[in-house]
Amino acid sequence: MVIINAITVKNILFGYNKKDVLRDITFDVLEGEFLSIIGPNGSGKSTLLKTLNHIFIPKSGQILIKDLPIENYKKKDLAKYMAMVPQDTNVDFEFRVEEVVAMGRHPFQKRFQQETKEDEDIIYQSMELTNTLEIRNRYINEISGGERQRVFIAKALAQKPSIILLDEPTSHLDINHQMDILNLLKRLNEENGITVVLVIHDINLASRYSDRILLLDSGEVIGLGNPEEVISIENIEKSYGMNVAIERNKYTDHIYLTPIEIKHRIKDKKYYNIHIISGGGTGQELINRLYGEGHSLSLGVLNVGDSDWQHGRSLRIEIVEEKPFSSISDKSYKKALDKVKESDIVIMTNVPIGSGNLLNLKLAERSIELGKKIIYYEEDHYENFDFTNGEATTILDSMKAKGIKVIKNIDDIIEELK
Amino acid sequence: MKILGRKSYAVVLVSMFITLILAIMITSNIGSASISTYDVFRIISSKIPYIGRTIDIGDITLGQHTIIWNVRLPRVILGALVGASLAISGASFQGLLKNPMADPFILGISSGAALGASIAIITKVTFSFFGFSFVSITAFIGALLAVFTVYNIGRIKNKVPVTTLLLAGVAVGQFLTAIMSFLMVIYNKDMTKIIYWTLGSLAGKGWTPITTLGVPLTITMIILTFFAKDLNVMLTGEESAKSLGINVERTKIYILILGTFLTSLSVSVSGIIGFVGLIIPHIVRLITGPDHRILLPASAFAGGTFMIIADTIARTAISPMEVPVGIITALFGGPFFIYLLRLKKKSI
Numbered sequence: 001m002v003i004i005n006a007i008t009v010k011n012i013l014f015g016y017n018k019k020d021v022l023r024d025i026t027f028d029v030l031e032g033e034f035l036s037i038i039g040p041n042g043s044g045k046s047t048l049l050k051t052l053n054h055i056f057i058p059k060s061g062q063i064l065i066k067d068l069p070i071e072n073y074k075k076k077d078l079a080k081y082m083a084m085v086p087q088d089t090n091v092d093f094e095f096r097v098e099e100v101v102a103m104g105r106h107p108f109q110k111r112f113q114q115e116t117k118e119d120e121d122i123i124y125q126s127m128e129l130t131n132t133l134e135i136r137n138r139y140i141n142e143i144s145g146g147e148r149q150r151v152f153i154a155k156a157l158a159q160k161p162s163i164i165l166l167d168e169p170t171s172h173l174d175i176n177h178q179m180d181i182l183n184l185l186k187r188l189n190e191e192n193g194i195t196v197v198l199v200i201h202d203i204n205l206a207s208r209y210s211d212r213i214l215l216l217d218s219g220e221v222i223g224l225g226n227p228e229e230v231i232s233i234e235n236i237e238k239s240y241g242m243n244v245a246i247e248r249n250k251y252t253d254h255i256y257l258t259p260i261e262i263k264h265r266i267k268d269k270k271y272y273n274i275h276i277i278s279g280g281g282t283g284q285e286l287i288n289r290l291y292g293e294g295h296s297l298s299l300g301v302l303n304v305g306d307s308d309w310q311h312g313r314s315l316r317i318e319i320v321e322e323k324p325f326s327s328i329s330d331k332s333y334k335k336a337l338d339k340v341k342e343s344d345i346v347i348m349t350n351v352p353i354g355s356g357n358l359l360n361l362k363l364a365e366r367s368i369e370l371g372k373k374i375i376y377y378e379e380d381h382y383e384n385f386d387f388t389n390g391e392a393t394t395i396l397d398s399m400k401a402k403g404i405k406v407i408k409n410i411d412d413i414i415e416e417l418k
Numbered sequence: 419m420k421i422l423g424r425k426s427y428a429v430v431l432v433s434m435f436i437t438l439i440l441a442i443m444i445t446s447n448i449g450s451a452s453i454s455t456y457d458v459f460r461i462i463s464s465k466i467p468y469i470g471r472t473i474d475i476g477d478i479t480l481g482q483h484t485i486i487w488n489v490r491l492p493r494v495i496l497g498a499l500v501g502a503s504l505a506i507s508g509a510s511f512q513g514l515l516k517n518p519m520a521d522p523f524i525l526g527i528s529s530g531a532a533l534g535a536s537i538a539i540i541t542k543v544t545f546s547f548f549g550f551s552f553v554s555i556t557a558f559i560g561a562l563l564a565v566f567t568v569y570n571i572g573r574i575k576n577k578v579p580v581t582t583l584l585l586a587g588v589a590v591g592q593f594l595t596a597i598m599s600f601l602m603v604i605y606n607k608d609m610t611k612i613i614y615w616t617l618g619s620l621a622g623k624g625w626t627p628i629t630t631l632g633v634p635l636t637i638t639m640i641i642l643t644f645f646a647k648d649l650n651v652m653l654t655g656e657e658s659a660k661s662l663g664i665n666v667e668r669t670k671i672y673i674l675i676l677g678t679f680l681t682s683l684s685v686s687v688s689g690i691i692g693f694v695g696l697i698i699p700h701i702v703r704l705i706t707g708p709d710h711r712i713l714l715p716a717s718a719f720a721g722g723t724f725m726i727i728a729d730t731i732a733r734t735a736i737s738p739m740e741v742p743v744g745i746i747t748a749l750f751g752g753p754f755f756i757y758l759l760r761l762k763k764k765s766i
Binding site: 050053055074075076077078079082083084086088089090091092093094095096099100103104106107109111112140152155159165 | 513516518644647650651653654655657658660661662663664665703707708709
């Protein structure tokens with residue numbers, strides 16, 4: 001099967017007045033795909049969509065619609081190939097739903113031509129596909145937001161387009177109606193072969209429904225590809241300025257993003273490379289706070305499957321790993337030591353120490369010798385943290401003697417780092 | 419099952435047209451001089467080429483003939499033309515500006531025309547051109563200049579955002595009205611004349627305005643209906659309209675020009691007759707819905723009918739004195755509109 005480009009965008013530049021809103025944008029939309037355009041507010045998403053529809057004309061660069069420059073199309077011919085559902089679907093006048101859908105036939109009609117039998121059939125089918133038949137006689141200004149969105153999609157379908165562009169079709173809708181609209185679009189995409197390009201704010205819905213995602217920031221393409229490629233910690237941090245956790249949602253099996261904290265990169269604030277030695281969940285809260293503060297973290301050695309390991313992975317933090325339920329090998333110890341050498345500060349939690357993870361304690365001891373600043377985070381003091389018949393206690397005591405800082409709560413650690 | 423009920427559209431339009439013709443015939447019949455309907459019918463028929471020769475009007479006095487043919491009939495027809503023009507431009511401006519408060523005068527036409535007319539009244543120049551008085555000519559020019567100014571203030575590069583256009587209209591209108599009021603204070607001897615002009619009248623114009631303006635007004639109204647479909651689509655949003663292949667900015671300019679032309683011409687002969695252009699489209703919309711394909715022609719018929727009825731009341735209510743027709747349109751139109759609004763509310 002030959003994949004054809006429905007839309008090809010080459011190096012387009014667009015700006016209102018002097019400010020450039022889109023800078024050197026290049027991408028393509030494949031025939032039959034479901035493409036979401038995401039990006040923070042003001043990144044140029046809607047502008048890009050309107051440029052694709054020839055509502056805005058780029059200052060330079062080229063847009064090809066099915067291999068022909070967009071300027072070569074007559075306005076009405078373009079409307080037969082591509083339909084647009086605008087962001088604002090408010091209509092103040094009392095048109096009936098059916099009349100609004102019928103307007104989609106405008107490009108096919110002459111000035112005084114009435115609807116033909118064919119037009120009527122297409123209008124009927126468009127309403128049938130979008131479940132708007134039962135509200136066909138109601139007034140457009142009296143139906144709900146979700147219904148209105150479906151009516152405008154029906155109007156777009158009445159244009160018999162190959163491509164539908166939608167500008168934030170799910171904003172202002174509750175979660176039920178958001179999914180309703182996206183399911184409808186997915187159905188039109190899969191069953192009717194319509195190429196769907198939509199601007200959407202909800203990254204999770206975008207990754208769930210889209211074949212590909214285009215991530216924009218400040219008018220530039222940050223990423224283009226399937227959701228797994230584009231929705232990465234780095235990309236989201238770069239474009240949205242957010243610390244996020246990304247994992248696979250166990251119910252939908254799609255990429256799922258949880259916002260953790262807005263990154264406040266403050267000028268005079270110091271950011272450290274911190275290595276955390278923890279395990280068994282003793283590090284979770286600490287990891288969250290330090291991550292939220294914007295420090296660069298590394299973890300380890302941690303056994304694969306450990307709760308700190310899972311937590312670190314969902315935040316895409318670098319982890320020195322050991323096989324599940326195995327003792328720390330010399331190889332992992334050396335890797336962790338390299339991480340310690342790269343770091344400014346080492347923090348050790350009061351994770352229980354047994355023969356399997358004794359090397360972690362030795363790692364902490366070694367880092368004192370390397371001249372690193374080391375903090376021992378001891379939230380609650382357990383008497384029985386030592387499962388090594390006293391060896392761990394001896395090491396810890398000697399470390400304390402060498403002057404490591406013992407801090408009992410996270411706020412004090414944050415304070416200590418300032 | 420019929421989409422959009424096209425058949426009922428035709429029924430509505432035809433019955434409104436018949437109502438207009440009936441109104442013309444009946445109102446020509448009403449007045450202080452009593453002349454029988456049959457005689458009125460004969461006088462009008464005798465003017466129709468070919469058929470006219472077969473009708474004997476020997477028994478009708480010259481006086482009766484003059485009253486019907488030279489006074490009442492041209493006045494009624496002029497009323498129909500002016501009413502139709504104002505109503506159809508009101509309807510298209512309301513659609514264009516997406517604003518139910520819009521009327522044909524909203525872009526400064528009334529203020530411009532009034533100022534123009536005031537200047538002519540004050541300077542007392544008696545000059546006429548193709549049978550149009552100097553007052554008519556200055557009023558027409560004033561109206562056009564006002565809209566031209568408003569358009570250029572409201573325009574941002576080659577786009578005309580609706581909000582800036584409306585604001586510019588209000589601002590320029592207020593400014594021109596202030597100048598007119600100032601002139602009225604200074605030349606207070608002409609104040610009554612100016613006030614009468616601004617209240618509008620269809621009296622004593624004869625056939626001249628109809629023979630010169632009838633054709634251009636009718637043609638402009640027909641051209642305006644060409645844009646009915648585009649106006650419909652534009653009401654669902656300008657971006658929507660653009661993506662459906664409509665050249666929105668150009669369509670806006672065409673409608674502005676056509677509406678301004680209709681209104682300015684009407685105002686130049688009849689003065690400022692308010693309310694028709696505002697409420698007739700609303701009343702018609704209550705009956706037909708917002709589809710401009712029917713709304714525009716139906717507004718024209720309804721506007722014409724309403725105007726000649728209002729004018730008949732104006733000339734007969736306290737006969738032999740005349741009430742300016744603008745007073746009647748507002749006096750009767752206002753309450754009627756409120757009644758319709760309440761009726762509509764109850765039905766929802």
